[in-house]
Amino acid sequence: MIPYGKQTISQGDIDAVVEALTSDFITQGPRVTAFEQAVANKVGAKYAFAANSATSSLHLACLALGLGEGKRLWTSPNTFVASANCGLYCGAEVDFVDIDPISYNLCPSALAEKLAQAEKDNTLPHVLVAVHMCGQSCDMQAIHALSKQYGFNVIEDASHAIGGKYQGEYVGNCRYSDITIFSFHPVKIVTTAEGGMSLTNNPELAKAMENLRSHGITRDTDSLEDKNQGAWYYEQQDLGFNYRMTDIQAALGTSQLSRLDEFVARRNELAQRYHEKLLSLPLKTPVVAENTLSAWHLYVIQLDNPDCRRQVFDAMRAAGVGVHVHYIPVHTQPYYRKLGFDWGQFLAAENYYHAALTLPLFVDMTEEEQDFIVESLAKVLA
Template sequence: MIPYGRQDITAEDVAAVVAALTSDFLTQGPQVPRFERAVADYCGTGYAVAVNSATSALHIACLALGLGPGDRLWTSPVTFVASANCALYCGATVDFVDIDPATFNLCPRALAAKLAAAAQDGCLPKVVVPVHFAGQSCDMAAIRALADQYGFKVIEDASHAIGGRYRGLPVGAGDYSDITVFSFHPVKIVTTAEGGMALTRDPALAARMERLRSHGITRDPALMSHAPDGPWYYQQVELGFNYRLTDLQAALGLSQLARLDGYVARRHALAERYDRLLAGLPVTAPCRHGDAYSAFHLYVVRLAPDLDRRRVFEAMRAAGIGVNVHYIPVHTQPWYRAQGFRDGDFPLAEAYYRSALTLPLYPTLTEDEQDRVVAALAAAVRP
């Protein structure tokens, strides 16, 4: 089976993890801040907070921005459920903004229209979470302009997008958002096995997220209710969580990060080759927005309307090709239907879902394997 995604673990990665494993620290040792600093420096931002998943990063990002009961978070319906669930963990409510049918990202024009209506009704969002689908940045300048106009905060869900760029700057630089979140799940661009990170230019936001990832505990006397009892002293000053990343994972992430640009370049080369090989088949290749350099986490095609996606999917799986579908629109999930969402609420997202198919894409995919993928797709779409 050729999977849709696969991690690349080298001898150097193994050696880095073994070195951490045989050191004095297994969790929250020196490798974690080194990894945080390396990612922050790569992105050109001030602060990075490593956690055990991108879901955790989204959660503490929302809390750091003050999201809570009575507040609203808006995001894209074409994403993994975590982009929306993070609001629910804070006691806030969720709504969605339909997608741009070309990029599959949250559409700034739809956002502008929805904001204008919400302003009239007095129900503006406190936080908007644009999702950089498949690794291609949303139109962040347009979203930032709307944030300035309407007063909401912006969390970039860049789980797919480390190594990508927007208007010449690395995704994560923070020019257009308050916080950016990365994922280091095994199928992402670089991996820590499981893990995530929240980046920000704001030291106060970074400090709060650091507390929230570790039980809400501080050793800073300035934050305590009274002077420390001694050098051992700490206080829990808010309700936090155990969202910490281990030194083993950080060591793996540091080793992987050295190959990030090469990984993204290889994904682009494979994507461009797909574009050529798929020409003439009844599928639409992913578009590239002129302002963005995608990290190409996923290569998603859209099947022609007359094709039966399930038949194509099953034929390719039977041929040993691990195609997938990213994503089932969040508002159609049973939990969200129970909150009142219905089919037809976000028609562009729903139309996208009916025809989307994710083809295998990862740095170690060979051209022979890619030829097998295309041959299997050609056979599957044949009348």
């Protein structure tokens, strides 16, 4: 089976992990700090904090922004459930903004319309999670302008998009957001096996996320209430969590990061080959905006005949091609339907979902494998 995605591990990655395993620190050591600094330097952010998953990083970001009971988080329905669940973890209400059918991302026009109505209803959001679907940045300049007009904070869920660019700059620099989140799951652009990272340019948000990821405990002398204790002393000043990343994971991540541009370039090459080879088939290929470099975490096509999607999916799997579907709209999940959501509320996301099919895309995929995928799809659709 050709998988829809998988990690790319080099001998250098293995050597880095072995070196970490045989060092004095395998967790809470210098490699985590080095990895954080390397990512921040790469994308142009001031602060970066690694965590054990992107979901944990999303939770920390929401807490740092003061999200809680009586407040609201909005996000795209076209995402993995973590982008919305992070709001529920904080006791906030969650709602959704429909997508742009071309980019698959949250639609700024739909957002503007919903914000105008929410202002009248006194239900404006406190936090918006803008998801960079498949590796392509949302139109962050437009979203940022709306955030200033209506007074909400912005989190970029860039779990798909490390190495991607918006307006010529790396995603993650937080030019148009308060916090950006990366994921390092094995099917993402770079991996730490499991892991995430939050980036910000705001020192207060940075301090909050740093403390909350480690039980809310501080040893910083300047922050302690009792400054007269010995070097053993620490204080729990908030109710935090154990969301820390290990040095072993950070060693892998740092090694992977050194090949980030290479990974993204190869993914773009493979995406371009898909564009060219799929032209004659009854489907729509994904579109990337002119001012954007997609990291191409996913390559999602739209079938002209959505009614045949199940048959196409099953036939491709039977042929040894690990197609997938990203994503089932969050608002249609049973848990969210219990909260009052249902089919028919966000039609662009629902129409996208019914026709969506994810084709395999990963750095080590050969052109022969890609040709086989296209040939198999052509046979099935015929």
